[in-house]
Structure formats: C-alpha cells, structure tokens
Amino acid sequence: MLRLEGLSKVYGTGDRALTDVSLSVEPGQVIGLIGPSGAGKSTLIRCVNRLVEPTSGKIFLGDLEITGLSRGGLRQARRRIGMIFQEYALVERLTVMENVLSGRLGYVGFWRSFFRKFPPEAIENAYRLLDRVGLSAHVNKRADALSGGQRQRVGIARALEQDPDLLLIDEPTASLDPKTSRQIMRLIVEICDERGLPAIINIHDVALAQQFVRRIIGLQAGKVVFDGSPDELDADVLTRIYGEEDWSATIRKVDEDGEEDGEDDDAGSEEHVAALDRERMAGLT
Numbered sequence: 001m002l003r004l005e006g007l008s009k010v011y012g013t014g015d016r017a018l019t020d021v022s023l024s025v026e027p028g029q030v031i032g033l034i035g036p037s038g039a040g041k042s043t044l045i046r047c048v049n050r051l052v053e054p055t056s057g058k059i060f061l062g063d064l065e066i067t068g069l070s071r072g073g074l075r076q077a078r079r080r081i082g083m084i085f086q087e088y089a090l091v092e093r094l095t096v097m098e099n100v101l102s103g104r105l106g107y108v109g110f111w112r113s114f115f116r117k118f119p120p121e122a123i124e125n126a127y128r129l130l131d132r133v134g135l136s137a138h139v140n141k142r143a144d145a146l147s148g149g150q151r152q153r154v155g156i157a158r159a160l161e162q163d164p165d166l167l168l169i170d171e172p173t174a175s176l177d178p179k180t181s182r183q184i185m186r187l188i189v190e191i192c193d194e195r196g197l198p199a200i201i202n203i204h205d206v207a208l209a210q211q212f213v214r215r216i217i218g219l220q221a222g223k224v225v226f227d228g229s230p231d232e233l234d235a236d237v238l239t240r241i242y243g244e245e246d247w248s249a250t251i252r253k254v255d256e257d258g259e260e261d262g263e264d265d266d267a268g269s270e271e272h273v274a275a276l277d278r279e280r281m282a283g284l285t
C-alpha cells in the first residue's frame with residue numbers, strides 16, 4: 001500500500017507544484033491521475049520515488065517511509081517501485097528479453113549485469129512475463145523492430161521483472177492509437193488486479209481513464225480537487241478540474257465494440273531513457 005501525507009513541492013524556481021496532497025492507494029487499486037497541464041501530475045509521480053525531492057510531507061510504501069531514506073536506502077526502495085513511461089524508455093539495440101531483464105539490474109550488481117549474467121530464475125520469470133504481456137513470439141527481437149504497443153508491453157514486463165510493490169505509470173498511452181491504448185490500459189489494470197499491485201497512472205485521456213480505472217483523482221494547481229469513482233466524473237467535476245468547457249463529448253462512454261482490428265500503431269518517436277533507467281542500464285549499454 002502507498003500512503004502520501006501532506007505532500008508539497010515547491011521547485012527552486014518558486015513554482016508551487018503540489019500543495020498538501022494526502023492519499024492512499026490500496027493493494028490492487030489503480031488510480032487514474034488527471035488534471036490540466038501543469039497541475040502537478042508528473043511531479044506527484046516523481047516525488048513518490050524521490051526523482052523529485054518533496055519539499056514537505058511523508059511518503060510510505062507499506063511500513064517503509066520513503067521520505068526518510070538515505071541514498072542507499074532509497075536505491076533499495078526504488079527496486080520496489082516499477083516505472084512505466086510514455087516513450088517506453090527501452091534500449092533500442094537490445095532484444096526484448098534483454099530489455100525485460102534490465103528490470104533486474106537493481107538486484108544483480110554491476111559486474112553480473114555487465115557480463116549479462118542473470119540468474120536462471122530471473123530469465124524464467126522474464127519468459128513468464130513476456131508470455132503474460134503477449135510477447136512470447138518476440139523474445140529475441142530488437143526493441144527497435146517493435147510497434148508502439150509492443151514496446152509498451154516490454155515496458156510493462158520490465159517493470160514487473162523488478163517484482164515491484166508499486167507501479168508508477170506516466171502517460172502510458174499518449175503515443176499509441178486508441179485501440180492499442182485500450183489494450184494497454186486493460187493489461188495494466190488486469191495485471192495490478194492479479195498481483196494485488198497498487199498503481200498510479202498519470203493520464204490525459206479522461207474517457208480512457210473512466211473506462212478502465214475504478215478510482216480517479218483530479219489535480220488542479222497542485223491540489224486534489226476530486227477523488228472518486230469514474231461515474232462521479234460529471235461536467236461539474238471536470239469544470240472544477242480543468243475549467244469551463246463543453247464536456248459532453250469528453251465524458252461519453254467509450255464504445256468497446258467499435259474497436260477495429262489491425263496492427264498496433266508505432267508512434268515512431270525517438271526513445272528517451274529516463275534518468276533512473278539510464279543509471280540502471282549502465283551495465284548493459
């Protein structure tokens with residue numbers, strides 16, 4: 001379980017990104033974090049694993065207070081927190097399997113990872129995870145040969161290879177077509193349910209969030225202004241979060257039967273390796 005108590009963040013520039021945010025995420029619960037650009041969604045997600053240092057407040061993962069940890073303690077705690085990114089953050093020239101195994105880098109130590117000597121259990125686990133995310137047929141393909149949806153499945157398997165207690169997911173579908181976005185959201189929610197994993201998904205697509213998650217938190221100027229079920233997300237609530245607008249098209253129910261068959265879209269955008277992953281992948285690149 002994740003618990004935030006009175007979390008605030010003021011950047012060095014004086015920008016106040018979060019003000020007194022308190023919330024708990026139960027095991028297996030997936031939270032859709034919505035809000036306008038600049039509301040503080042990314043800051044919140046990055047404060048949880050202290051990629052961004054909170055200015056005040058406390059963060060607990062189970063009984064462990066993340067905010068109280070030293071550098072070494074934080075490195076260990078980050079093993080327990082899986083991250084999934086909009087641009088996937090894969091190492092392009094490595095295979096699907098190698099990318100998934102990079103999720104173990106926090107555990108195996110530099111030299112073992114440098115020589116790509118992963119324990120057999122880690123490799124077996126990676127096969128199981130690749131099967132679960134539907135990539136059994138692509139294990140030895142290079143990441144740069146995959147479609148956008150397949151890349152995100154690798155990103156999910158890599159996060160799970162860490163055996164995390166929490167998933168932090170930043171705009172997982174922003175580079176994907178509507179059908180692939182639904183498949184990815186469905187997969188994430190199912191996996192969290194199966195594993196009792198709490199997750200926070202930073203998401204701009206309100207209709208998609210409404211369709212797949214059972215709890216939505218709305219941020220506005222760094223404050224929680226809504227915390228409830230998708231059904232409660234009416235025009236008044238959306239106006240409170242985003243401001244005045246005609247919301248009738250946004251809160252329509254997405255018609256799942258309207259899905260078309262076809263290949264996953266490949267967003268084709270340049271991959272970025274996030275700072276945390278770059279650090280972890282030092283042994284592989």
Ligand SMILES: Nc1ncnc2c1ncn2[C@@H]1O[C@H](COP(=O)(O)OP(=O)(O)OP(=O)(O)O)[C@@H](O)[C@H]1O
Nearest residue numbers: 011013015016017036037038039040041042043044
């Ligand atoms: N590194 C930084 N230094 C200074 N201010 C920052 C920094 N990162 C974010 N901010 C500011 O903090 C506030 C919240 O930004 P944040 O990126 O968390 O919002 P967001 O809801 O994730 O936005 P978006 O949906 O556009 O990604 C904004 O005012 C932003 O300008």
